[in-house]
Amino acid sequence: MSASAASTKSDLFTYTLRQADNSMVLCQRLCEWAARAPELEEDIALTNIGLDLIGQARSLYQYSASLCDPKVSEDDLAFMRDAHQWTNLLLVEQPNGDFADTIARQYFYDAWHLPFLEQLTRSHDTTLAAIAAKSVKEAKYHLRHSSMWIKRLGDGTEYSHQRMQDAIATVWPFTKEMFVADELDLRMLEAGIGVDLDVLKRAWESQVVALLISATLTKPIDSEAITGGRQGQHTEYLHDLLAEMQVLPRSMPNRQW
Amino acid sequence: MNSKENRTTLSAEELKFEELLASGRKIEPRDWMPDDYRRTLIRQIGQHAHSEIIGMQPEGNWITRAPSLKRKAILMSKVQDEAGHGLYLYSAAETLGADRTDMLEKLNNGKMKYSSIFNYPTPCWADMGAIGWLVDGAAICNQVPLCRTSYGPYARAMVRVCKEESFHQRQGYEIMLTLCKGSSEQKKMAQDALNRWWWPAIMMFGPRDDQSPNSELSLKWKIKLFSNDVLRQKFVDIAVPQANILGLTVPDTDLSWNEDTGHYSYGEPDWEEFFEVIRGNGPCNKERVSNRREAHENGQWVRDAAMAYAAKRAKISLSQAA
Ligand SMILES: [Fe+2]
Numbered sequence: 419m420s421a422s423a424a425s426t427k428s429d430l431f432t433y434t435l436r437q438a439d440n441s442m443v444l445c446q447r448l449c450e451w452a453a454r455a456p457e458l459e460e461d462i463a464l465t466n467i468g469l470d471l472i473g474q475a476r477s478l479y480q481y482s483a484s485l486c487d488p489k490v491s492e493d494d495l496a497f498m499r500d501a502h503q504w505t506n507l508l509l510v511e512q513p514n515g516d517f518a519d520t521i522a523r524q525y526f527y528d529a530w531h532l533p534f535l536e537q538l539t540r541s542h543d544t545t546l547a548a549i550a551a552k553s554v555k556e557a558k559y560h561l562r563h564s565s566m567w568i569k570r571l572g573d574g575t576e577y578s579h580q581r582m583q584d585a586i587a588t589v590w591p592f593t594k595e596m597f598v599a600d601e602l603d604l605r606m607l608e609a610g611i612g613v614d615l616d617v618l619k620r621a622w623e624s625q626v627v628a629l630l631i632s633a634t635l636t637k638p639i640d641s642e643a644i645t646g647g648r649q650g651q652h653t654e655y656l657h658d659l660l661a662e663m664q665v666l667p668r669s670m671p672n673r674q675w
Numbered sequence: 676m677n678s679k680e681n682r683t684t685l686s687a688e689e690l691k692f693e694e695l696l697a698s699g700r701k702i703e704p705r706d707w708m709p710d711d712y713r714r715t716l717i718r719q720i721g722q723h724a725h726s727e728i729i730g731m732q733p734e735g736n737w738i739t740r741a742p743s744l745k746r747k748a749i750l751m752s753k754v755q756d757e758a759g760h761g762l763y764l765y766s767a768a769e770t771l772g773a774d775r776t777d778m779l780e781k782l783n784n785g786k787m788k789y790s791s792i793f794n795y796p797t798p799c800w801a802d803m804g805a806i807g808w809l810v811d812g813a814a815i816c817n818q819v820p821l822c823r824t825s826y827g828p829y830a831r832a833m834v835r836v837c838k839e840e841s842f843h844q845r846q847g848y849e850i851m852l853t854l855c856k857g858s859s860e861q862k863k864m865a866q867d868a869l870n871r872w873w874w875p876a877i878m879m880f881g882p883r884d885d886q887s888p889n890s891e892l893s894l895k896w897k898i899k900l901f902s903n904d905v906l907r908q909k910f911v912d913i914a915v916p917q918a919n920i921l922g923l924t925v926p927d928t929d930l931s932w933n934e935d936t937g938h939y940s941y942g943e944p945d946w947e948e949f950f951e952v953i954r955g956n957g958p959c960n961k962e963r964v965s966n967r968r969e970a971h972e973n974g975q976w977v978r979d980a981a982m983a984y985a986a987k988r989a990k991i992s993l994s995q996a997a
Pocket residue numbers: 466755
């Protein structure tokens with residue numbers, strides 16, 4: 419293998435891993451809601467979204483694993499890496515908080531994830547394009563679900579309005595990171611494999627502004643972007659999340675489950 | 676004519692109900708039914724629905740800690756199924772005039788019960804195996820006959836539920852198989868889980884027939900088709916060979932194959948414990964109900980918001996139509 423082919427392979431590995439990590443961490447957060455949702459229908463809906471996300475994570479981890487030398491499995495990638503090796507966005511690792519916090523986090527992510535996937539369906543990498551094509555349908559449902567709740571809570575009672583407004587303000591600083599392209603993003607865009615985050619940013623902003631207005635909510639004032647997730651610099655929340663998620667395979671490694 | 680004379684005390688409605696029952700056709704919501712039949716069904720279906728909902732907790736606890744991605748996905752969809760079962764069953768109870776909100780209220784304040792099996796703790800991953808294998812397995816033995824129960828909406832709900840329960844049973848048994856084929860430590864986890872879940876599963880079928888006051892009427896009304904002991908025997912006969920395949924020991928010293936009956940003979944469970952758990956003194960009763968209540972109370976403002984939003988929308992579309 420030539421040096422450039424090897425670097426392309428490792429780029430593709432990392433690029434795929436980032437997406438897998440996003441889906442995995444957000445799924446793990448939604449799992450924390452099991453049997454705790456505001457109503458039964460919502461328990462089912464949050465689990466549906468979680469199931470879609472774990473399905474996406476598995477496809478992406480399996481693809482990442484196939485690009486790995488020496489060989490690893492999807493479970494090695496999910497259960498055997500430490501926090502500093504995780505490449506997800508900081509947004510998705512933020513704690514569930516109350517239902518409004520969960521919905522705010524979910525909506526801002528969904529509004530980014532759907533156009534991200536739509537672009538990715540045109541990737542020159544056919545595996546990523548195929549995974550994206552399958553995930554687009556799911557992400558449409560996720561966005562519909564979270565948008566609906568933004569409206570219900572924003573334009574529901576005075577109390578829910580306030581909680582929704584607070585929730586938006588809490589996660590807002592973490593939304594910036596979704597649009598910060600690093601060198602890998604630029605190389606993947608150049609190669610026709612990755613997504614153009616500038617295009618995404620415009621689509622996201624117009625969608626978010628429109629929805630917040632219709633939900634009688636105010637767009638928070640922009641602050642400094644908090645970044646670092648994709649470089650492995652995470653908030654303390656990810657450490658706790660992984661400690662719980664990885665406890666069994668870490669305490670008894672090399673076992674079948 | 677003869678039969679009419681014999682039943683002079685029965686009204687025309689009662690006669691029709693008895694005839695429907697005798698013919699094996701289903702009683703439907705629009706049909707007349709005795710008050711006690713309705714009350715018994717509301718109690719049974721309501722308890723059953725509550726069991727599905729409370730039953731989400733012992734396994735829901737492990738979703739975040741499932742040891743592989745495949746197991747996590749399976750456990751998520753299993754717990755989701757249980758929520759769905761709760762929904763079908765609340766709907767079935769609503770066809771009898773019960774109200775879901777009211778039933779949930781009664782669950783939260785302890786006025787309605789749920790299956791005692793969910794008052795046992797799940798300290799270990801192997802419990803996910805034992806629950807699927809034994810608890811869902813016992814539920815199947817109980818519920819397959821309910822697909823033919825006399826009340827139509829309940830029977831139809833059970834048909835949907837039973838399809839999913841057999842997947843639950845299989846995934847649980849598969850967890851046990853994998854553990855039993857694994858390290859000695861894993862096999863020990865599996866044996867320990869079997870030790871803790873065997874007797875509670877045996878007691879899921881309810882008291883012995885000679886101690887079960889409600890059963891007789893339920894059998895007459897074809898709500899129940901088999902007695903507690905018949906169903907329990909069926910479960911034991913299925914589960915013991917499965918334990919043998921796993922290479923695990925069923926924690927019952929009286930267990931033996933009986934050539935004469937063609938069934939396993941088994942020992943007497945600790946009924947004192949059973950009634951203690953029913954009385955609310957099981958290891959997890961308080962935790963299960965208080966988690967449920969907490970989820971309900973924490974969700975109140977969300978449900979209120981959804982109602983307020985829907986009311987606003989309705990008002991807008993009304994004024995647009997005007
Ligand atoms: Fe589903």
